[in-house]
Amino acid sequence: METSDLKKAGLKVTLPRMKILEILENSETRHLTAEAIYRELLDSGEEIGLATVYRVLTQFEAAGLVCRLHLEGSQAVFELERGGHHDHIVCNQCGRVEEFFDETIETRQREIARQHGFSIKDHALVLYGDCSDSACPHRPV
Amino acid sequence: METSDLKKAGLKVTLPRMKILEILENSETRHLTAEAIYRELLDSGEEIGLATVYRVLTQFEAAGLVCRLHLEGSQAVFELERGGHHDHIVCNQCGRVEEFFDETIETRQREIARQHGFSIKDHALVLYGDCSDSACPHRPV
DNA sequence: CGGCTCGATGATCAAGATTCTCATTTCTAT
DNA sequence: ATAGAAATGAGAATCTTGATCATCGAGCCG
Ligand SMILES: [Mn+2]
Ligand SMILES: [Mn+2]
Ligand SMILES: [Zn+2]
Ligand SMILES: [Zn+2]
Numbered sequence: 390m391e392t393s394d395l396k397k398a399g400l401k402v403t404l405p406r407m408k409i410l411e412i413l414e415n416s417e418t419r420h421l422t423a424e425a426i427y428r429e430l431l432d433s434g435e436e437i438g439l440a441t442v443y444r445v446l447t448q449f450e451a452a453g454l455v456c457r458l459h460l461e462g463s464q465a466v467f468e469l470e471r472g473g474h475h476d477h478i479v480c481n482q483c484g485r486v487e488e489f490f491d492e493t494i495e496t497r498q499r500e501i502a503r504q505h506g507f508s509i510k511d512h513a514l515v516l517y518g519d520c521s522d523s524a525c526p527h528r529p530v
Numbered sequence: 531m532e533t534s535d536l537k538k539a540g541l542k543v544t545l546p547r548m549k550i551l552e553i554l555e556n557s558e559t560r561h562l563t564a565e566a567i568y569r570e571l572l573d574s575g576e577e578i579g580l581a582t583v584y585r586v587l588t589q590f591e592a593a594g595l596v597c598r599l600h601l602e603g604s605q606a607v608f609e610l611e612r613g614g615h616h617d618h619i620v621c622n623q624c625g626r627v628e629e630f631f632d633e634t635i636e637t638r639q640r641e642i643a644r645q646h647g648f649s650i651k652d653h654a655l656v657l658y659g660d661c662s663d664s665a666c667p668h669r670p671v
Numbered sequence: 672c673g674g675c676t677c678g679a680t681g682a683t684c685a686a687g688a689t690t691c692t693c694a695t696t697t698c699t700a701t
Numbered sequence: 702a703t704a705g706a707a708a709t710g711a712g713a714a715t716c717t718t719g720a721t722c723a724t725c726g727a728g729c730c731g
Contacts, residue, residue, distance in 0.1 A: 401727055403679060423718085438681040443718060445679095459600060461654070463689095464717065478648050487646050493638050498657055505628050506662035507619050513602070514655045516639055521647035542698050542707060564689085579710040584689060586708095604718095605688065 398452030405441050413455065413469045420477075420486045422464040460486065460515055480520035482527035487520075539593030546582050554596065554610045561618075561627045563605040601627065601656055621661035623668035628661075 392402045400406065412426050427442045446467050449455040455467045460479050466486075475488045494514070502509035519527050533543045541547065553567050568583045587608050590596040596608045601620050607627075616629045635655070643650035660668050 401678060403727070405680070436681085438683095440682080440719080441680055447719085478643060478646055478650075480648065481651060487648075489642050489646065491638055491642055494635050497632055497634050497638075501630050501632055502619060502657050502659050505619055505630065507621065507628075507657065507659040509619075509657055509659040510622060511658040512656065513658075515653065516643050516648065516650055517652040517654075518643055518648040518650040544698070544708065546709070577710085579712095581690075581711080582709055588690090 394452075394454060398448070398454065400448060400452065405435075405437050406445055408435055408437070409442065409445050409449075410454075410469075413467065418486075419488075420458065420460070420466040420468045422462075422466050424464060426467070458515075459513070461517065476514040476516075478516040478518065478520075480522070480525060480527075481517050482519055483522060483525040485520050485522055485525065535593075535595060539589070539595065541589060541593065546576075546578050547586050549576055549578070550583065550586050550590075551595075551610075554608065559627075560629075561599065561601070561607040561609045563603075563607050565605060567608070599656075600654070602658060617655040617657075619657040619659065619661075621663070621666060621668075622658050623660055624663060624666040626661050626663055626666070 392407070395402050395406060395410075408430055409426060412429050413421065416429070418425075423442045423446055424439070426446075427437065427439045430437045430442070446455060446457070450457050450467070454470055456470050458466050458468065458477065460466055460477065473490075475490045476494075478487045478489065479485070498512055499509055519525070521528065533548070536543050536547060536551075549571055550567060553570050554562065557570070559566075564583045564587055565580065567587075568578065568580045571578045571583070587596060587598070591598050591608070595611055597611050599607050599609065599618065601607055601618065603625075614631075616631045617635075619628045619630060620626070639653055640650055660666070662669060
């Protein structure tokens with residue numbers, strides 16, 4: 390969000406980078422594919438290459454500004470890094486993504502890793518199901 | 531393993547299908563990529579196409595005979611469905627995969643999904659870390 | 672402000688994984 | 702054994718993402 394974050398990461402403050410950050414901040418969908426960001430930029434009249442979007446997102450990821458997630462789709466999704474770690478629930482029908490953090494699960498993960506002689510560094514947890522959104526095509530009546 | 535499993539799934543009993551099942555059963559590595567299976571077949575003198583391996587594995591998955599996992603590699607890995615559900619720990623250094631099942635985590639997942647109004651259908655949980663295998667290049671002394 | 676230098680960009684190409692197409696082969700049931 | 706349907710293999714195609722390279726622009730100095 391701050392241009393200082395870019396400078397801190399050793400990245401020049403450029404128009405494509407600021408526009409991509411802007412979209413990640415302002416989109417009601419916190420979780421976006423590279424292509425969704427690209428299309429949004431095109432729609433708003435920006436001239437940008439898809440390769441730049443992928444490149445910039447990868448740099449942002451390395452700088453800790455965004456997270457890359459693989460949510461059972463062919464394309465990765467990106468989200469702004471704020472708040473801190475959390476995991477995800479995805480609706481199989483409408484694709485809606487919700488976030489959660491559960492200390493019980495986090496703790497058990499560490500215990501399990503230790504039992505197996507692993508020093509845990511990271512984890513990926515995604516729950517899949519059917520949501521109760523009124524707009525969800527599979528909404529239970 | 532049984533040809534009856536194939537017939538039950540509405541699949542003809544063919545040589546490629548039986549050979550693939552055989553490899554999934556006998557490999558010491560329970561988790562194999564499609565290409566690993568393909569290479570193993572070639573090495574043992576079978577004439578098979580990579581497309582067939584992918585096709586058959588996808589059919590096996592649909593029939594519930596195998597599971598497809600995405601373990602932080604570009605390629606999916608497949609494993610024979612037996613025992614029942616479990617999750618995975620992967621070593622970042624040597625790629626070793628261990629399995630675990632934790633009822634505490636499973637229960638919390640259901641509770642979290644319910645709190646969010648989701649009817650949970652499935653989940654993916656992978657822990658990443660460094661293992662303590664003597665052959666692991668990163669083994670802590 | 673004007674120019675310099677190197678990182679950034681955009682267009683295109685390339686790579687890797689997986690699926691699709693289609694002619695040919697192989698099962699399976701009769 | 703034969704016919705009909707399904708499966709196979711070879712290769713093309715697709716999709717996502719990263720690499721190349723000539724051009725452009727941000728940051729810096731005077
Ligand atoms: Mn998130
Ligand atoms: Mn497993
Ligand atoms: Zn939904
Ligand atoms: Zn290891």
